[in-house]
Amino acid sequence: MSATTIEPGEHAAPVIELVEVRKTYRTGSIEFEALRGVSLRIDQGEYVAVMGPSGSGKSTLMNILGCLDTRTAGSYRLAGEDVGEMDEVDLAEIRNQRIGFVFQQFNLLPSLPAWRNVELPLSYAGVPRGERRARAIAALERVGLGEKVGNRPGELSGGQQQRVAVARALVSEPALVLADEPTGNLDSTATADVLQLFDELHAQGRTVVLITHEQEVAERAARIIRVRDGLLAEVGVRS
Amino acid sequence: MTWFDTFRTGWEAIRSHRLRSALTMLGILIGIAAVVLTVGLGLGSQQQVGASISSLGSNLLIVSPGSSTDSGGVRGGFGSASTxxxxxxxxxxxxxxxxxxxxxxxxxxxxxxxxxxxxxxxxxxxxxxxxxxxxxxxxxxxxxxxxxxxxxxxxxxxxxxxxxxxxxxxxxxxxxxxxxxxxxxxxxxxxxxxxxxxxxxxxxxxxxxxxxxxxxxxxxxxxxxxxxxxxxxxxxxxxxxxxxxxxxxxxxxxxxxxxxxxxDFSIASQESLLATATSVSRTLTVLLTGIAALSLLVGGIGVMNIMLVSVTERTREIGLRKALGAPPAAIRRQFLVEATVLGLAGGLLGALLGIVAARVLPTLLDTTIVVSPAAVAGSIAVAVAIGIVFGVYPATRAARLAPIDALRSE
Structure with missing residues (x-):
């Protein structure tokens, strides 16, 4: 089977460039090829949804895009930088500076108030404390939680927690916002709120990659990429 | 991440797991208190023996009948009393x-x-x-x-x-x-x-x-x-x-x-008695200190155990911190600070307990306990070292986890 290559218009600088990326998991003597040669280019300011059933390899793709996992073969350039030869320390810096994550499980630290959760990426970036607090509160205001900066995650609803997570993904002004099933644990009202936030981010010119298995969520994006059996199978571009 | 932030993070982790932190400190605390007390008891008995032998009189020689004196000047058994x-x-x-x-x-x-x-x-x-x-x-x-x-x-x-x-x-x-x-x-x-x-x-x-x-x-x-x-x-x-x-x-x-x-007689001097008695009580002190050191080691293994459990329990947190851009060194430092603070707090409280017990016990047990500043300082240093040494392994292990593996764990 030949690898699928996706070539969008050449109008903007690429944020993501994957070339023939493969990922093989090895458990004892059993090998499983989760990605079987994926090439993908996502440009600055795009809003992309990655869709696919469980086991299709979309989570693996997301982990590789987020530098949370390593490739078995192929090359990956993120915002112009080759992450292929980077060590743990450089990768940590890339995740810190270039990528904002939004997870299905929110992944907030329960013992910290909202603003302390949001400032975490800045504290690893070495931003001074006063500036960190100001930027964290500004990010929370941007997602409509200006009144809740001092609340701990346990005191917030699911939708509010996910908005805290979005604020945390934004606070370091990353090149790429990467969301893995961000609405998977939310009711329809909260889902609408969070998707509205992604629409706004896109409107502000941010690059958003959203992974989902829900068609209606995916349809908010300008471009839909389908993953099946470790390959990019289909492209839908909305005009 | 600055050291201030690292300390704050470590301190918050200790505070948010109060019971676990208290149990860890208890292990160290008992070990340190045991060292301070046993060393104090040993020194106290040395002083007591020294004082009682001095009370025999100065420049004193004691001639006893019916036994020989060995090369060390120690009297053998007393024989018939008529020589x-x-x-x-x-x-x-x-x-x-x-x-x-x-x-x-x-x-x-x-x-x-x-x-x-x-x-x-x-x-x-x-x-x-x-x-x-x-x-x-x-x-x-x-x-x-x-x-x-x-x-x-x-x-x-x-x-x-x-x-x-x-x-x-x-x-x-x-x-x-x-x-x-x-x-x-x-x-x-x-x-x-x-x-x-x-x-x-x-x-x-x-x-x-x-x-x-x-x-x-x-x-x-x-x-x-x-x-x-x-x-x-x-x-x-x-x-x-x-x-x-x-x-x-x-x-x-x-x-x-x-x-x-x-x-058919033996002669002992006050000095030889003192030397013998001192060497006996020094042996006792070494023995007691050995036992105390063992309890300190057990406490240290407890700290390592708890740090390992803590790392395992908080794998998701570590994965999240790594995903947000924490370099391995920052994770390592965070756990090191936690272990060191636990060791230091346990050490200080243990030394305090030992000193208080050294004040109270002599009134109840009719013994002398001499608190040695060297033993107190030494055991606190050992407690901190235990925290650091036994914190390094779990911390290094935590820092090495791949972010995605850490995030996926439950």
Missing amino acids: LTVADAQALTSDTAAPDIAAVAPVKSTSTALAAGDTTWTTSVVGTTADWLDVRTRTLAGGRFLTTADDADQAAVTVLGSETATELFGTTDAVGRTVSIGDLSFEVVGVLTAAGSDSTTNLDDQALVPMSTAANRIIGGSTRTAVSTIYLRATSEDTLSAAYQEAQALLLTRHGISDAESA
């Missing part, structure tokens, strides 16, 4: 044969009942000579001591220890009163000042009588000239060893023994 005699003691006072011996006090004792009116008291009745007071460096609280004339006369006079006097006569002055020993009435001519007790005997509970009186009128028997111990005082500390040589040579000659190895 030393009053005549031996008399010979040792010679200025020509034993010029470095200042004073000689033979002693012969028995345990018997004393009676004053309706009051009876069983104590050690000690026959000795006028030099005893000088040799044992004791003083009188009142009256006079035994004299050479008393000995020559087999006089029925006695000098009482302060406790014996109190038991028989209460708070009234005992001097001039009469006590009965067996069928005889003795006049109390003097009372000794209190001196406490040495390792084996109460120095304040005894009745001293002239040697001849004890031998002939109280103890009797077929070996009337035999004595149980001869105390010698050297003229000075510098002549102690010369006095030892002279006493040994003289007694060997008198007993017709050519080989010092087969002597």
Whole structure:
């Protein structure tokens, strides 16, 4: 089977460039090829949804895009930088500076108030404390939680927690916002709120990659990429 | 991440897991308190032994019958008590044969009942000579001591220890009163000042009588000239060893023994007793400290165990922090700070507990506990080192986790 290559218009600088990326998991003597040669280019300011059933390899793709996992073969350039030869320390810096994550499980630290959760990426970036607090509160205001900066995650609803997570993904002004099933644990009202936030981010010119298995969520994006059996199978571009 | 942030993060982690942190500290705390207390007990017993041996008297040599002395100067078992005699003691006072011996006090004792009116008291009745007071460096609280004339006369006079006097006569002055020993009435001519007790005997509970009186009128028997111990005082500390040589040579000659190895008496000095006793209590201290160190090690393994569990429990948190851009060094530092703070807090509290116990226990147990600043500082340093060493492994393991594996774990 030949690898699928996706070539969008050449109008903007690429944020993501994957070339023939493969990922093989090895458990004892059993090998499983989760990605079987994926090439993908996502440009600055795009809003992309990655869709696919469980086991299709979309989570693996997301982990590789987020530098949370390593490739078995192929090359990956993120915002112009080759992450292929980077060590743990450089990768940590890339995740810190270039990528904002939004997870299905929110992944907030329960013992910290909202603003302390949001400032975490800045504290690893070495931003001074006063500036960190100001930027964290500004990010929370941007997602409509200006009144809740001092609340701990346990005191917030699911939708509010996910908005805290979005604020945390934004606070370091990353090149790429990467969301893995961000609405998977939310009711329809909260889902609408969070998707509205992604629409706004896109409107502000941010690059958003959203992974989902829900068609209606995916349809908010300008471009839909389908993953099946470790390959990019289909492209839908909305005009 | 700045050190301030690292410390804050570590402190928050400790506070948000109060029970676990408290249990970790408890392990260290008990270990440290045990070290401070056992080292303190060891030092205390060394001091006690030293003090009680010093109370024997200065520049003192003790001649005991019927056993040999080994190369270290340690007395062997006591044999028959009849090889030393009053005549031996008399010979040792010679200025020509034993010029470095200042004073000689033979002693012969028995345990018997004393009676004053309706009051009876069983104590050690000690026959000795006028030099005893000088040799044992004791003083009188009142009256006079035994004299050479008393000995020559087999006089029925006695000098009482302060406790014996109190038991028989209460708070009234005992001097001039009469006590009965067996069928005889003795006049109390003097009372000794209190001196406490040495390792084996109460120095304040005894009745001293002239040697001849004890031998002939109280103890009797077929070996009337035999004595149980001869105390010698050297003229000075510098002549102690010369006095030892002279006493040994003289007694060997008198007993017709050519080989010092087969002597039928032994001579011990206060220093040799002190050295022996100190080495015994030092061995005890080493043993106790070893046990305490072991408990500290167990506490340390507890810390490592808890740190490992803590890392496992917080794998998701570590994965999240890595996803947000924490480099391995920041994760490592966070866990190191946690372990070090736990070790330091446990160490300080343990030292505090040890010091408080060292104040309280002696009043309950009649022991001496000397808190050694070196033991306190050392054990706190060890506690912190335990925190660091046993924190390094889990911290390194935590830092090495791949972010996605850490995030996926439950």
